[in-house]
Amino acid sequence: MSGLVVASSAGNVLVWIVWIVAALACLASGIAVVTFSNPFFSALALIGNLGSLAVMYLLLSAEFVAAAQVLVYAGAVVVMFLFVIAYVGPRHETPWSGGPGWQTVGAVAAAGALLVEIVVAVGMQASGSLSHQTSVGTDFGTPGWIGRVFLTDHLLAFEITSVVLLVAAVGGVVLGSHTRRAT
Amino acid sequence: MDGPNVAWYIAIAAVLFGIGALGVLIRRNTLVVLLSLELMLNAGNLALIALSRHFHNGAGQIFALTVMAIAASEVCVGLGLVVALNRRNLSLDVDTLSELRG
Numbered sequence: 001m002s003g004l005v006v007a008s009s010a011g012n013v014l015v016w017i018v019w020i021v022a023a024l025a026c027l028a029s030g031i032a033v034v035t036f037s038n039p040f041f042s043a044l045a046l047i048g049n050l051g052s053l054a055v056m057y058l059l060l061s062a063e064f065v066a067a068a069q070v071l072v073y074a075g076a077v078v079v080m081f082l083f084v085i086a087y088v089g090p091r092h093e094t095p096w097s098g099g100p101g102w103q104t105v106g107a108v109a110a111a112g113a114l115l116v117e118i119v120v121a122v123g124m125q126a127s128g129s130l131s132h133q134t135s136v137g138t139d140f141g142t143p144g145w146i147g148r149v150f151l152t153d154h155l156l157a158f159e160i161t162s163v164v165l166l167v168a169a170v171g172g173v174v175l176g177s178h179t180r181r182a183t
Numbered sequence: 184m185d186g187p188n189v190a191w192y193i194a195i196a197a198v199l200f201g202i203g204a205l206g207v208l209i210r211r212n213t214l215v216v217l218l219s220l221e222l223m224l225n226a227g228n229l230a231l232i233a234l235s236r237h238f239h240n241g242a243g244q245i246f247a248l249t250v251m252a253i254a255a256s257e258v259c260v261g262l263g264l265v266v267a268l269n270r271r272n273l274s275l276d277v278d279t280l281s282e283l284r285g
Contacts, residue, residue, distance in 0.1 A: 015186035023195050030199050030222050034206035039214045046218055053225055056195075059186055060236045062244050065228075065251075072251055077221070077258050084262045085214055088269045107208035115201035122193055136239050146244065154245045161252045168256030175263030 019059055025052040043081045050074045062141040192233035200226035213268070213275045217261045224254045 029048035036042045050073045057066035139145045150158050199222060206219025228247045235243025268275060 012186055019187050019191070023191075026195060027198060027202070030202040033215075033218055033222060034202055034210065039212055039218070042215050042218050046221060049222065050225065053229060056192065056229060057232055060192070060232050062232045062236070062247075065232060065244055065247050068248060068251060069228075072255060073221075073225075077255055080258060080262060081214065081218065084265055088214070088265065088275065104209060107205060110208055111201050111205035114204050115197055118197040118200065119194075122197070136236055140236070140239070140241070141244060145241070146248070149241050149245060150248075154242070157245060157249050161249050164256055165252055168259045172259040172263040175260065175267050 015059065018055065022052045022055040022059070025049075026056070039085050040082065043078055043085060046081075047074050047078050050078070060141075061136055064141060064143045064146045067143075189233045189237040193230055196226045196230040196233070199223075199229065211276045211278060213261075213265055213277055213280075216277060217258065217265075220257070221254060224250060 032045035203222030
């Protein structure tokens, strides 16, 4: 919240500077996740990616989502990744020579085609309506507002999410249990 | 607050999604494939939150939080699979895991 107050008082130059730094950090750490040969460093680069995305969420007045991003992703998911990477041991791999050459070329072409497809689809569908500036109220995205909306309008999503988390926890226990015999 | 408008955020989200898709397609290690999947989910979250603010509709933020919970479930099951594979001394290379046999 204090970030928003500072940004609006200092003009939009500061917002642009913060945004550009966050965007460059986001893209650079994303490329680092994909290109590092050591999975441990990939997981550490993912922390940088999640942090810069949290900065962007703050610029988008989504304070609660930014806090949840740092807590859930950087605090729980990445730590679990680091535990498992340390458990299975270091397995180095060269990203650009994993398979046959045509496979790498095909993967790059498929990812590029996906990117072009997203840009064309969004541009054709909504290029006119995305350019104007909008303003939101002061309580938009605060924890109180999120909690009120979650327990009134989106209660079904909330309950289904809790069931999915329970099922995933049971699945994790079943997959990790020692008593299961290989058949 | 005058900052970059929503099209810039969508552009960043699209590029990040492309990077994640490239990682899923190009990497051989199961763990790095899961990490790249997280990149793709985060790109979707960024687009959701940018459009949520643009249209002043809170459903985007609610959906982003739900996606976060689903991503945590996916990591739970995925890392459970990785640990189970490692315990049976199987390779973590996705090219050699081509037989879906128990």
